[in-house]
Amino acid sequence: MTVMNYRKAIAEGIGRALRSDQRVVFLGEDVGAAGGAFKSTVGLYEEFGPDRVWDTPISEQAIVGAAMGAAMTGLRPIAEIMFTDFLGVCWDMVANQVAKARYMSGGQLEVPLVIRAHGGAGLGFGAQHSQTWENLLMSIPGIKVAAPSTPRDVIGLLAAAVADPDPVILLEHKALFDAKEDVPDEPFLEPLGSASIRRTGDDLTLVALSAMVPVAVQAAATLEAEHGISAEVIDLRSVTPTDTATLLQSVERTSRLMTVEENPRPCGWGAEIASIVAEEGFTFLDAPIQRVTSANVPVPFAANLEHATIPNADTVVKAVLSYS
Template sequence: MAELTYREAIARGIAQEMRRDGNVLFLGEDVAAAGGVFKGTTGLLDEFGPVRVRDTPISEQAILGAAMGAAMTGLRPIAEIMFSDFFAVCWDIVVNEIAKSRYMTNGQVSFPLVIRAGNGGGLRFGAQHSQSVENWAMAVPGLKVVVPSTPADVIGLMAAAVRDPDPVLFLEEKALYPTKGEVPDGEVVDTLGRARVLRSGAHATLVALGNMVPRATAAAEQLGAGGIDCTVIDVRSLVPLDTHTILAEVARTGRMFTVEENPRLCGWGAELVSIVVEESFFDLDGAPVRITTPHIPLPAADALEDLAIPSVERIVTTVEKAMNQ
């Protein structure tokens, strides 16, 4: 067991898979010599050399096109899109090409590839470098989407994503890069499509993703001190989605709160609420509540960004209000 940062876990997770499989290649902007703009890929060039770890031009369509073409001809590329906001300039390759081609060709091609991207706010970067795009990704048939919240999950889910035969969008939460966590020694391999119950409570279930997980956990601590005993679930994987775990906890507690960083409309929590209402309505003791970033672009100033993204305080007051009605 060792303590690593989320940032350090990125390089360790990629290195673990590159050591195991010579067909795993890694490409992106500033990823090799510079070690990544977030220093998440430091050391990979030294260990694996410039043939397997490659800097690219600022050409997101070329990066993802190259990953797609390599994946459909026998390799297992990992591509980095520096900020998930930049998916907007290469979304065609993701949505029209990678996500659809297996289906369109009646299964003739597979895309065992991983696309990493720094996602979300908290760094005061303003609207074009801060968005949480997990709801974009989740809306596309043919993409798997994971969002790790701890260093151990970064490594384990990276391994699962690289070994998966389908395309996986691996969204790294920029605000979590400096956070630390315990990581087991040796190879760490997780499973896609498994939510994790972090804390079990009797009164309400908080369902959170990525950067919202530590906030939901902190909120649950405060709520517990006030007599509201909460379950906290880390969704971890939006596609495939572990509805069994979530439905079971919601049924047991009777209340559900989603904590989402994505802007409100069509956020992942909306899908979850619809599933819970359709399939577990009579287990509910009250309306499900979504705690989200409002439907606005993210502002840059720290005072405003902090107001926009769900905070521990907002989670606590929202849950208290709903539970005391």
């Protein structure tokens, strides 16, 4: 085991993929010689060189398109989109091309690529550099979508994504870069579509994703210590596929469900989770499902406004207290 932060785990995960599979290539803006806009890819260019690690022009359509063409012809590309928001620049590639090639070709084309992007609010980047788009991506059939909340999952989910025959989008969160954790030195993977129970509890289930996982864990600790409420925290980890079994088993025990989402409320990923539980676990519930979400606004710049936009442990605690 080695203690590693989330930022370092990104480079570690990509390095492990490049080391273990010669088909893997890595491309993106400033990912090579510069070590990444967030220094999350430091050392890769030095170790693997320009034939494996490719600095691209500022051309998101070309980045994803090139990764797609390479994936269709025998390689396993990992493409970095610097900010999740920039997926908007290449939305056609993601939503119309990568996601649909296998289906439209009747299974002839395979697109085993990984697209990684840094997303999320809380750091003062403003409205065009702070979004989380798991909700948009999960509505597109043909792609898998995951969002690691810990260093171990950064490495493990990336390993699973690279090994997967389908296109996988991994959304990393900028606010988690300094989170530390022991990670195994030997190869491992965390399967896509498998949620992780971060804290066990009996009174209610909090389901969270990415940077909302530590928020939910912190809220659960406060609820236990100050209010005697025992909350279970499920880290969904991937939205496509969705681990409905873990969710339903938890709600069967706790009888209450609250989602903690960093996205505007309309059509957030939690709405789909609520729908699944309402349909398949209605009889488990003792109270209506609740959702804690970001405000339905573009992410504002001023610190107080931004912090008021996204859920934090206090807002989750308050929501639980008014719910219970």
